[in-house]
Amino acid sequence: MNHNSSDSEKKNFLFFLNKVHPPSIEDPVIGALTRPARWSSLAGLLQKARRTSSFVSSIKKLQLYVHVPFCERLCKFCHCARGLLKSKRDLDLYIHAVARQMERQSKACEGMDASHICFGGGTPSLLDEKQITFLLDAADAAYPVQRRKIFFETHPSSWTRSKLDLLLDRGLYRLSMGVESLEACVLKQVARSQTRQKVLSSLYVARAAGVPYVNVDLMSGLPGQSIQGLLEDIKKVVQEGANIVHVHPFSSLPVNELCGPQETFVDFFKRRSDMMHEAAKVLKASGFKRKGLGAYALNQAGEDHQEEAYTRLESAVLGFGAYSIGQFPGALFYRTKPSGQDNGFNSLEACPQDLSFVMARYAIMAIITDGLDEKVFLNRFGVSLKQACKGGLNYLKSLGLVGSFKGVWKFSASWEIEHLREYIALSRVLYGEDFLLKLQKRYAKQYNPGTDYRKGKTLLHSFSNHWLMALYYQMGV
């Protein structure tokens, strides 16, 4: 792609960027810089970084993440990293491989507080009681702590009372249920198998049994879904005890499957956007606070919010299994890749992560959530916010997008990050040009200006934010 893109190319891009790509706080920007690596080299890199960098050694919290990339059925809307589970034996092989990985990285993390473990997927609730116990025991052996908080994702159809009891016994802290919708006709259209009754009774039982945080994932804009339907779903799950709710915007490939029978693209995007707005209103009226894009929580300490622990960079994350991500702030970032034979377990990409990236990311996430405090920033990084953001915040202030009061920076009331576009605008200012130019070089090759992405059938192969960010930046819009 060259710098003199035609107007139609720009429109093409902007259509994709603004209308098709779902809002996301995922930040794989740094992933754009990764190169093939080996598991065996990670431990050495970590050990060295912890020895030589005072910032890295100041990070004491370690979050363990286990990805379970299997599902019983594949829902139409889903972009998660997952595949069909063929046999229970695959799960057995997989958990043994995960346990080996845990063991291999443990020495490099000695002395860290690994008191959080998250199971995501895919469908972690496909693991039976024995397999869950095996993984928790493996984590205990490799990263001993007195008591671990467990975050666990479930699908209603594979969730059982005995799994709940087992996890509660081991420290279940947050149960996350993929619900998407409670309406049978909507679920049928996206090939999702579950019953309303099972969802609601699972929520009720979880809260009654004492799970501190119960999260429900819903979607907006699903085929056949109305605003009213979504709002009723929200009210119902809150009534049954959900105290965290995520509302994800529906997006699918190919794009033409997004629209209902009588619906144009414009209709669809309006319906989806109206749903996100109305959902926010209902949740806020019920006492929920915004915790990220589409994420809302009721009376909850930020520290214990899974996404925040990750995005605020107060802790390191070690991801295990296929399709997982690991990050040691200020030291390295890695992700496991799928590959034919080993299900991605041994295939890995990694890159160093420098402190300027960490500071920019921290600043962005703090502004999105509770506000960015200059004193906290200085304490955290030993660098002033002004120095780190190189005038970026003042620039955003001059545009009326952010404001500061008593040294705390927040979005101005009329402007919240809801779309990737705003996120990118903010990132462009805070990350700085050098970093984005690196991305630009790598990803400019992947855009084919000859493809009309507005037509929808042959949408971009990649949904990665960093790719879009690079191009957005290059186009200077």
Ligand code: SF4
């Ligand atoms: S939504 Fe959940 S159950 Fe459905 S395919 Fe995606 S990960 Fe699997």
